[in-house]
Amino acid sequence: MKVMKPKILIAILGLAIFASCESELTKTPDFISEEVVFEDKNLTEAYLSNIYQDMLFIHVSGEGNMDMGMIPAAGAEHINFADWQTPNTTYRRAYTAAAGAGPLNYWGYNSIRDINFLLENIVSSQSLDETYILQKTNEARVLRAYTYFQMVIRFGGVPLITKVQNIDDPEEELYPKRATEQEIYEFILSELEDVISMMPDTRTGAAGRVDKYTALSLLSRASLYAASIGKFGQVQANGLVGIAPGDVQELYQTSYNASKEIMDSGVFALYNKHADKTVNFTQLFLDEGNSEVIFAEVFEPVIKGHSLDNLGTPAGFAATWNSNYPVLYDMVELFDFVDGRKGTDISRSDLVASKSWDIDDFFGKRDPRFKASVFYPESEWQGDLAYFHTSTTYTNAAGKRVTATSGTLDRNGESWPAACAARNARNTSLLLRKKLDESNTEPISGRSGQDFYVFRYAETLLNFAEAAFYLGKPGEALDALNQLRDRAGMPLLTEATEDNIRHERQVELAFESQRFWDLIRWRIAPKYLDKVRTKGLVFAYDMDIDRYVITLKNAESQDRVFGPERFYLPISQNLIADNPNLEQNPGY
Incomplete structure (x- = not known):
């Protein structure tokens, strides 16, 4: 040394x-x-x-x-x-x-x-x-x-x-x-x-x-x-x-x-200031110093700012860079639905050109933590919609079905882009939303000030649940997990298992620099990171029925590699x- x-x-x-x-x-x-x-x-x-x-x-x-x-x-x-x-x-x-x-x-x-x-x-x-x-x-x-x-x-x-x-x-x-x-x-x-x-x-x-x-x-x-x-x-x-x-x-x-x-x-409690579960989870990361924050790296615009808003905002808004953090569909599948369906209940084999989907059912009825964390087609943002479709099919004035990939169309009296900005669809057609500040309508590089939560009370509950489970205290583990699920607006669990403890952790702490280390310490990283080609989505909008054809694509140019030495x-x-x-x- x-x-x-x-x-x-x-x-x-x-x-x-x-x-x-x-x-x-x-x-x-x-x-x-x-x-x-x-x-x-x-x-x-x-x-x-x-x-x-x-x-x-x-x-x-x-x-x-x-x-x-x-x-x-x-x-x-x-x-x-x-x-x-x-x-x-x-x-x-x-x-x-x-x-x-x-x-x-x-x-x-x-x-x-x-x-x-x-x-x-x-x-x-x-x-x-x-x-x-x-x-x-x-x-x-x-x-x-x-x-x-x-x-x-x-x-x-x-x-x-x-x-x-x-x-x-x-x-x-x-x-x-x-x-x-x-x-x-x-x-x-x-x-x-x-x-x-x-x-x-x-x-x-x-x-x-x-x-x-x-x-x-x-x-x-x-x-x-x-x-x-x-x-x-x-x-x-x-x-x-x-x-x-x-x-x-x-x-x-x-x-x-x-x-x-x-x-x-x-001293600490789960943030629960807003009745709307999506709004509540969104504001958790913007209402700084709240009851859930145990330790944060503090940022202040100009003095010590960062560029998250400028990098993360979808194309079509005022950010000068934008669309920098495409979310992988593999991660989306971890988010279950509020009615109890699993995220994986939508089979990948059903994501084909012959089938169409209601976008609110496909995404909007998932865990509110998902809606607060990921931009998907027609997500509301700064008084407008974020778009991720690559084409629009509709019946024209001559009664003929046509597909447009550029220009602007009329959708029930409102302007509708035939296709999204190319950056939004380039990788996965999904983008990181978690921790972005919607009130920052003109984001500038280095001028965002959201704190980074190094430790928050939700992790304390998750750590407690995991330790309690392996110490033979499943009832205590279950209570800790259900505190999180209740706050999120998700159906309560009836038992604590190794699988649902790990699942809840990945969903609650998604995009917070935890999952990579968790997969390693659990020694299951090869299952998710080795010989795996992660996926993105392609959205084609059908204006006649207000639904989307959703198909899969490779998000990355090669398989991931994670041998046991890693x-x-x-x-x-x-x-x-x-x-x-x-x-x-x-x-x-």
């Missing part, structure tokens, strides 16, 4: 930089040594804010934040508009030792180094009071645990570094071996359990600052992941990957306990060259 040398200087951040009216173009920049940062609260907060900024809560890289769809693309939920966009390469590329983990790579040791530096130095402050020091120390330890969690779900065991490395350290510290996957999880869980015992009940997570409930949420998620790997995976490479099966029940219990503590706190990502040869003590993962 390349030696992480101490930083010498950091720029003074915040108001200090802007206090002077003199030209910042000609003024010599002010800098301050790290050694005195922790003698001043403003500088300490600036240092910690920089750590937050570097955290991988969501991918916001790529031109115009196109990489926000990285993990959903990997998990076959939605893809990006064009193959040249980085998220699409997550499922098309072949992972090799030479290439490493590619777009999914995260080797977070710069953040680890910054956190370790804070932990080592803030305790020696002569100016900061003990309560403040403890608060910032606990905050930093949670962020360090989160960083290790992001690495362990990718690589299994990684080097465990808990002190700042210096050039004169012993070689075994400068070039550390990988800890086992179990040791990394044990470190994460022990760190979280320790800080939770010292953190106050104050809620700051919705405002983007780690609190006790953030730590509990990470403890709930991380221990559930570890339990799954122990139950469904196997230990390999002398423990570099894998969790001992004998620890599974204890790990489920840890997740159960952490989830229950959040549930029993009375449960872990490869460590690149560059990293191994930096640290020859790093061992490669099995299968690479």
Whole structure:
């Protein structure tokens, strides 16, 4: 591993930089040594804010934040508009030792180094009071645990570094071996359990600052992941990957306990502000700081904005890019109907040119969470309709049936496009709607401000249900699942099973960067991601009967590949060259 040398200087951040009216173009920049940062609260907060900024809560890289769809693309939920966009390469590329983990790579040791530096130095402050020091120390330890969690779900065991490395350290510290996957999880869980015992009940997570409930949420998620790997995976490479099966029940219990503590706190509740179930689920992600938000990465237009609205809005509206996140039909089939029909009750063999469909029945009567999450033909948006059909067939004035693919037609006195904008139909003829802000009628790149919910109470209930089920408490699992289904307006379940627990999780947390990791920890990813050609739809509108012919098409140019080696990502040869003590993962 390349030696992480101490930083010498950091720029003074915040108001200090802007206090002077003199030209910042000609003024010599002010800098301050790290050694005195922790003698001043403003500088300490600036240092910690920089750590937050570097955290991988969501991918916001790529031109115009196109990489926000990285993990959903990997998990076959939605893809990006064009193959040249980085998220699409997550499922098309072949992972090799030479290439490493590619777009999914995260080797977070710069953040680890910054956190370790804070932990080592803030305790020696002569100016900061003990309560403040403890608060910032606990905050930093949670962020360090989160960083290790992001690495362990990718690589299994990684080097465990808990002190700042210096050039004169012993070689075994400068070039550390990988800890086992179990040791990394044990470190994460022990760190979280320790800080939770010292953190106050104050809620700051919705405002983007780690609190006790953030730590509990990470403890709930991380221990559930570890339990799954122990139950469904196997230990390999002398423990570099894998969790001992004998620890599974204890790990489920840890997740159960952490989830229950959040549930029993009375601080959080499912968002239920609107009677209309679709409106309610839509507003959940726009009404920021609500009762369901446990921890969020906070965005603000201009100051720290993103481009979701500009990228995601369908063509035909004011967005300058648009239509960037085509939803895969494979994901749509997971959403059941409010009358109890399964999403898969519509057989793919019925999607043929000889059969037509009422669009409201095909889509509009599905789970309200679907309608709040996906654009489909004639979805209402900003006072108009979103279109996805490639042609319109109708009877003309001469009484002849004709098909038009361009121009505008009259439909019962209203203007009707013979075909949609090409971008809307290019991949799947379905688009991501979840988290888009309908009030943003002129979206601009970098000017959207929806927060990204890293942890929300719905996940707590899902974690609880899964852990309770495997601990032999199906009644408690069922109650947690039905709280979610009741909020969504879906028929209540009569029993909790492994299948419906997993199904509910994928539907509730759809497009929230969870499914890919869930499929991996359950060790069922090959079923959905290997030798699978995902599907899109083609819509042809029949104006005479107000119905659509719906047929399937391939959404991607090739089959997805997910061999068993892909449960872990490869460590690149560059990293191994930096640290020859790093061992490669099995299968690479």
